[in-house]
Amino acid sequence: MSQLALVIDLNVCVGCHACVTSCKEWNTSGTAGYLADMNPFGKDPTGTFFNRVQTFEVGNFPNTETVHFPKSCLHCEEPPCVPVCPTGASYKRDEDGIVLVDYDKCIGCKYCSWACPYGVRELDEHQKVMKKCTLCVDRIYDESLPENERKPACVMACPTNARLFGDVNDPDSEAAQAIRERGGYQLMPEWGTRPANHYLPRRKTRITIHDDELVRADNPLNKERQLPMPDADDPTLDETTSW
Amino acid sequence: MHPAFSVIFLTTLIGAGQGLYLALYTGQLYEVFKVLPVQDSAHFYAIGSLVAAVLLVAGLFSSFFHLGHPERAWRSAACWRTSWLSREVIALPAFLGMVSAYGLIHYMGWNPVLFTFRDTFAVDLSLLVGAVASLLGFTLFLCTAMIYACIKQLQEWATPLTVVNYTLLGSASGFMLATAFSAWRGSGLTDFFGGWAILITLIALVTRSASLIRNGRIKHKSSLETAIGIRHARIEQKSQGFMAGSFNTREYFHGAPKHVFNLVKWSFLVLVFPVPLVLVSIGLGTHTSSLLFIAFLVQYLGLLAERWFFFAQARHPQNLYYQTVG
Ligand code: SF4
Ligand code: SF4
Ligand code: SF4
Numbered sequence: 001m002s003q004l005a006l007v008i009d010l011n012v013c014v015g016c017h018a019c020v021t022s023c024k025e026w027n028t029s030g031t032a033g034y035l036a037d038m039n040p041f042g043k044d045p046t047g048t049f050f051n052r053v054q055t056f057e058v059g060n061f062p063n064t065e066t067v068h069f070p071k072s073c074l075h076c077e078e079p080p081c082v083p084v085c086p087t088g089a090s091y092k093r094d095e096d097g098i099v100l101v102d103y104d105k106c107i108g109c110k111y112c113s114w115a116c117p118y119g120v121r122e123l124d125e126h127q128k129v130m131k132k133c134t135l136c137v138d139r140i141y142d143e144s145l146p147e148n149e150r151k152p153a154c155v156m157a158c159p160t161n162a163r164l165f166g167d168v169n170d171p172d173s174e175a176a177q178a179i180r181e182r183g184g185y186q187l188m189p190e191w192g193t194r195p196a197n198h199y200l201p202r203r204k205t206r207i208t209i210h211d212d213e214l215v216r217a218d219n220p221l222n223k224e225r226q227l228p229m230p231d232a233d234d235p236t237l238d239e240t241t242s243w
Numbered sequence: 244m245h246p247a248f249s250v251i252f253l254t255t256l257i258g259a260g261q262g263l264y265l266a267l268y269t270g271q272l273y274e275v276f277k278v279l280p281v282q283d284s285a286h287f288y289a290i291g292s293l294v295a296a297v298l299l300v301a302g303l304f305s306s307f308f309h310l311g312h313p314e315r316a317w318r319s320a321a322c323w324r325t326s327w328l329s330r331e332v333i334a335l336p337a338f339l340g341m342v343s344a345y346g347l348i349h350y351m352g353w354n355p356v357l358f359t360f361r362d363t364f365a366v367d368l369s370l371l372v373g374a375v376a377s378l379l380g381f382t383l384f385l386c387t388a389m390i391y392a393c394i395k396q397l398q399e400w401a402t403p404l405t406v407v408n409y410t411l412l413g414s415a416s417g418f419m420l421a422t423a424f425s426a427w428r429g430s431g432l433t434d435f436f437g438g439w440a441i442l443i444t445l446i447a448l449v450t451r452s453a454s455l456i457r458n459g460r461i462k463h464k465s466s467l468e469t470a471i472g473i474r475h476a477r478i479e480q481k482s483q484g485f486m487a488g489s490f491n492t493r494e495y496f497h498g499a500p501k502h503v504f505n506l507v508k509w510s511f512l513v514l515v516f517p518v519p520l521v522l523v524s525i526g527l528g529t530h531t532s533s534l535l536f537i538a539f540l541v542q543y544l545g546l547l548a549e550r551w552f553f554f555a556q557a558r559h560p561q562n563l564y565y566q567t568v569g
Contacts, residue, residue, distance in 0.1 A: 059477060060477055066481070108311015111328050113490070119560075119561025122489060123490050128311030187469070188465050192395075
């Protein structure tokens with residue numbers, strides 16, 4: 001059974017928000033209705049987004065590291081948001097594991113958003129229904145798009161290729177390989193949600209050099225020993241061989 | 244969590260309605276088993292059921308304000324196999340229906356004796372319908388509380404104490420109302436209801452305090468470390484990614500300053516427990532029905548504060564992602 005998902009490489013994400021804006025742009029232009037921005041030029045603007053990029057600082061100054069952290073629905077394999085929905089509007093597709101909301105059934109009770117530990121569902125203030133990342137289900141199967149564009153908008157937009165898209169259950173997919181080989185992990189494993197989206201950790205390339213590796217402390221073969229100058233009248237090797 | 248008034252009114256109103264109905268039925272049971280004198284007229288139960296039904300309808304009405312699409316509310320009965328919310332949506336009208344039937348049977352006097360138990364206890368139709376209604380009343384308490392208790396990551400709610408407290412606090416306010424009601428109707432059940440109201444309120448004091456103590460020492464399983472998956476004792480959010488508001492910053496933060504939060508806690512502890520207990524005791528001693536009614540009102544007011552606090556106290560792990568604007 002396939003499970004489509006994103007794999008996000010925190011090692012290369014530069015926090016440019018290109019995925020945020022491209023996601024908003026693609027999804028606000030779709031047939032399912034726009035992502036409402038209320039009061040956009042007023043005092044208290046608010047809007048619906050499927051994807052956010054947040055920034056964290058790890059460590060104590062001066063040994064700090066800035067981590068940019070994109071966050072969207074993780075399309076959990078055990079999504080707690082689905083069983084709690086009283087109307088069946090929230091559902092997980094059998095064929096590709098995408099978690100979706102049926103906007104025509106949703107009554108806007110917000111219960112699913114309480115059940116999601118990650119805060120990725122947002123109630124649209126205009127349509128009054130629950131919305132969330134659709135994994136660009138309206139792009140990835142669209143045969144009118146060239147094949148290399150049948151990917152989520154955020155994946156297409158990422159300038160550093162920090163977002164990989166694929167079937168995490170197919171061991172040969174780029175996404176599954178990245179998880180396997182580059183230490184992909186899941187968020188908040190304590191709630192048993194089994195997120196399908198994975199994150200690739202920051203990596204440091206370090207070599208450890210000990211002092212005794214710079215100087216041969218122990219030198220049984222007398223390598224690099226200063227040899228005494230041979231006496232001037234000692235035979236040279238050349239003389240021996242030519243002799 | 245951000246306490247929504249629709250839900251605060253829903254849970255407190257139906258709690259009082261359920262409690263009132265359970266009080267009436269307990270009264271009737273005691274009569275049948277001849278522990279208490281038989282009541283004046285069938286109207287006592289009929290009007291009592293009417294009051295309970297009005298409370299339930301008011302709760303139901305207020306719940307609609309919580310929905311983005313109230314006109315689609317009927318859809319919410321669909322997923323009763325998995326969703327406690329859906330189960331509540333079914334249990335509430337079912338209970339309302341049975342309470343109305345119970346009241347109607349009393350009012351119209353359609354109350355044939357179905358069979359006699361050991362030749363002394365006459366089991367009539369209202370007793371049977373009432374038993375079903377009581378069962379539904381308890382089911383409704385369970386469903387309402389489980390909506391909150393079943394969400395694992397809201398650790399303040401995810402405890403059997405939530406179910407116990409919803410049941411006891413609802414029953415307490417219902418029995419308070421029953422006491423005032425029966426004093427007003429001049430029924431002989433006043434002391435009986437009053438005694439139960441005092442007892443249930445006292446037990447609720449113990450269980451609600453237990454949950455306060457539990458939640459005071461709760462250790463949250465999620466931290467910034469698990470939220471972003473980086474193991475380091477010092478992680479600080481520098482930006483949540485936007486400056487404007489969002490659903491995530493509104494729905495999950497109560498936004499009240501610490502002292503207001505504590506004030507609400509202490510006011511509910513005072514208004515739900517000691518004050519009504521004193522008022523009811525005096526009211527029962529002096530036979531003043533107005534005092535009994537005030538006891539109910541004070542306790543109901545306290546329960547509004549209690550429910551506000553119940554919501555505000557729960558800390559959703561998503562809040563870890565929304566700490567700083569930037
Ligand atoms: S991340 Fe949240 S909304 Fe998405 S599937 Fe998991 S629980 Fe549901
Ligand atoms: S807000 Fe909509 S999708 Fe979420 S639980 Fe309620 S009905 Fe279901
Ligand atoms: S997959 Fe599509 S909907 Fe989801 S975050 Fe990316 S662009 Fe947005």
